[in-house]
Amino acid sequence: MRKYELVTIDNKTLYRIVSLKDFSDVKKGDLGGYIESENNLSQEGNCWVYSNACVYGDAQVSDNAKISGSALVFGNAKVYKNAWVSGKACVSDAQIFGNAYVFGRAQICTNAKIFGNTKVYERAQVFDSAWVYDNAKVYGNAKVFGHARVCNNALVCDNARVCNNALICDNARVCDNAKVYGNIRVCYNAKVYGDVFDDAWSYGATANLENLTAKEIVNLVKCYTKVFISISVKDKKRILKKAIELLEMYGYVPLV
Secondary structure, X not given: OOOEEEEOOOOOOOEEEEEOOOEOOEOOOOEEEEEOOOOOEOOOOOOEEOOXXXXXXXXXXXXXXXXXXXOEEEOOOEEOOOOEEOOOOEEEOOEEOOOOEEOOOOEEEOOOEEOOOOEEOOOOEEOOOOEEOOOOEEOOOOEXXXXXXXXXXXXXXXXXXXXXXXXXXXOOEEOOOOEEXXXXXXXXXXXXXXXXXXXXXXXXXXXXXXXXOHHHHHHHHHHOOOOOOOOOHHHHHHHXXXXXXXXXXXXXOOXX
């Protein structure tokens, strides 16, 4: 059975939907948001477009996904599984799925993927094939782009920029006006407030040095000249001492 039909109201190119039956939190007769065609919203599952939200172009909303508030979903965007896009968020040519939540004035576009239990909100932007997933959060005026990855409880916020293949993971934080770009890995509770670039690797106090390769250890030591890591001097000395021991074991000349 069809769950909605199109009703022309207030708009020449988009149509407002009206529910034909009860499902999820939607009641029969409820007016929903606006879509351009039935290709935009699946007749299956509990997916729905609410209030003033608009879905158009080749965008698709399916499964149990919700589009609410004044959100816009268009282009080749796909929102599915249990994802939710609300507020004045804008999604274009991107994928939002899993239990991801995009809200505020966030913008997700150009082949970006937001999935897992991720939240992207306020005025954050994720674009240019970047991925944010696995409980990560991006908010404030932060931007993640250029094939960057933010995952595993990582957080990117304020005016931070993460791009060009950078990886932020494992409870790491990139904040303030930090810029992280190039082949970067920031992980293990590290906190970055300045700029990191090229091939630096940044680790917090809980880094398991025994599991690092010799090359990673070299980059770890170099990293101390490129980024502020918010751990104590005592912990820095402990990590560097262990790094030197492992470097010597691998036949490297100590760098410090």
